[in-house]
Amino acid sequence: MPNLSAVVITRNEEANIERCLRSLRVADEIIVVDSGSTDRTVAMAESLGARVYTKLWTGYGPAKKEGVGRASGKW
Numbered sequence: 001m002p003n004l005s006a007v008v009i010t011r012n013e014e015a016n017i018e019r020c021l022r023s024l025r026v027a028d029e030i031i032v033v034d035s036g037s038t039d040r041t042v043a044m045a046e047s048l049g050a051r052v053y054t055k056l057w058t059g060y061g062p063a064k065k066e067g068v069g070r071a072s073g074k075w
Contacts (some may be wrong), residue, residue: 002028005073008050009063014039021048033067 006027008020011034024030030050034042035057045052055066 002073004028004075005071006030007064007067007071008032008045009035009060009067010037010041010045011035011057012037012039013041014044017041017044018048021045021050028073029071031067031070033063033070035063 004027006024010017010032021030032045032050032052034052034054042052053070055063
C-alpha cells in the first residue's frame with residue numbers, strides 16, 4: 001500500500017500540469033481527476049505517470065471525493 005497519495009483536479013491545465021505533477025514526485029501515487037479537458041492535459045498527466053480519471057464537473061467537492069476514493073495511500 002502506498003503511504004502518500006496526491007490528488008489533482010484539472011480542466012485544460014496543459015500549461016501547468018507538468019510543473020504541478022513534477023512537484024509531487026515525493027508522493028507514492030498521483031491521481032488526476034479531469035473534468036473534460038480539451039487540450040493535452042490528460043495525455044501529459046498520463047505520460048508523467050499519473051492515474052487519470054474523468055468526471056463531469058459538479059464542483060470541487062465531488063471531484064475531490066472522486067480522487068480520494070480512488071487513492072490507495074495511507075495519507
